[in-house]
Amino acid sequence: MIEARQKALDIFLAGVDSVMPDQLMHRYVSVDQNILQIEHLRYDLDTIDHIYIVGAGKASAAMAEAIESILGASITHGHIVTKYNHSIPLQYITITEAGHPVPDENGRQGTQLIMSIAKEAGENDLVICLISGGGQALLTDIPDGCTLEDLKTLNSILLKSGADITEMNCIRKHLSNVKGGLLSRLAFPSKVVSLILSDVIGDPLDVIASGPTAPDPTTYQDAIAIILKYNIEHEIPPSIWVLLNEGLENKRQETQRIG
Template identity: 45%
Template sequence: MTEPGDFLRRLFAAAVAAADPAVSLARHLPEPPRGRTIVVGAGKAAAAMARAVEAAWPGEISGLVVTRYGHGAPTTRIAVVEAAHPVPDAAGEAASKAILEAVAGLTPDDLVLCLISGGGSALLSLPAPGLTLADKQAVNRALLTSGAAIGEMNCVRRHLSAIKGGRLAAACHPARVVTLLISDTPGDDPLDIASGPTVADPTTCADALAILERHRIEIPVAVRAHLESGAGESVKPGDPRLGTPDLRMVATPLMALQAAADLAQREGITPCILGDALEGEAREVGKVMAGIARSVAAHGLPLPRPCVLLSGGETTVSVRGDGRGGRNVEFLLALGAALNGHPGIHAIAADTDGVDGLEEIAGAVLGPDTPARAAALGLSLAASLARNDGHGFFEALGDAVVTGPTLTNVNDFRAVLIA
């Protein structure tokens, strides 16, 4: 094995590469239809997915996808629009309207390929009738700092939308709809990937309102009226416009973890995949992971060292401080504080899309020397954790992981190496 930090970075690179649409998408494409083929989609991987479709599709295609600013890719037949994430903007609103226009007036002989990946919920920002973009922005900002789980956030988003929660698939009727998905959600539930634009939604406006109340989120008057009246109800299971759903998983968090495990195995380090759907407060997950790592170091349980503990999923951060947060670096701060320089334990945590929180930084690496190096700069793990300032902390140490846009998104990647 090479230097621990380099080894961990290569594990992360292997995980990201396994989720590249250029590698995995073509084999999931359906047969061309008798009629037209329209390609639409949204998410941080949408442009790369569109490029992969263009490379593999044997016939004529046209369409439009929307991705995050900076996550575009060159295409020739499918238009790519860039918009804001995680707080939506007017560009995403306009792109959503254009997508609905592109699928209007189709026939049973036509095919719609929907390319859906994480981030699509904010990018498909068309408000429901009676709501404004400003309403959606206010709710989104509040959700992002509330500590709400991704499933809760997406439930609310579906009921404030004119395109998510099955509405896009309904707009395609009577054309055949095939949805190609890159999962960024725990459990790979299609309903929660980009808030399920082509998936029937069994949740209700009352559910969305209960989530907002549980997290004590102040909402605009129009949003409360919209939910209380039931005007925001999404497309429900059994709606004839949806037909028989054809949902195909192109890449998932587990695929990425397995790729990293294979690399570790080849380098003589025993991998242990703890799970691909870990949720909860990032700082609490960090404490738990520290306990497991200490058990390996002291007792060889649940497996002997050298080994690497791999996990994925999407944790949450309840913002309390004024720092530069991000759930992966929050996890590392808590992990490092609990380990307190324990010898032989190293870690990486990073988002596979290259963006942790609001920063163009994927995550960071942590080593036994992190606390001492931080102290020399007047920093401490505990103080930075209290301020939610993971990016400020690891950037000062030169330990940030910066990839740029990866053009895929299979959620968070965590690896804890016990040497």
């Protein structure tokens, strides 16, 4: 009986170990003869001017540590936002610790650094995005017209509304300059590749961390419809309602479409 339990425990621990961030990174990312391979994608490092690393999530620091061990001095620089007490000392990538699940000012500042790096990238550069669970709260920017407190209030209302994660993230994506594929838009015309650890059933790339590098099928109209569906239009901060309606009137940029 004890032997059977030990075997079961060994199998369980082996399974856990196989999905640890460092194990996964080394499984799918490698460099051989100056060719960077990320699963089926291949990049000749001799043709890449700069490699930038950005990302957010509870596992992003561990992912960044692994990518540093693979790419080393090939990394120009980078920035990661992770939750408090999850930072790891790194050589080429800086880290901001921030609030999760409630976004805070540290998250906003860290996200500004990520956005600056994305804008810095040029046509012959490669931006590697490390995304994991928790990235939605950690990747925080504040659109003109509202405050961090407005976003916190909205987050609290959404969590109590009965809306599911896809519905909540639809609204959040339309109150951001970086989610809903907009991080990829900021990094254009560089090459952008994302390594994503999913914490969402079905692994929808546009939902995980609100899809900063994934095309978004939702619209401002969808976001407003969700608010009306759960009868929270009179609870949310007025600034949020104004921003969403400005988007509906084409006064604000829509999230990134496919193509």
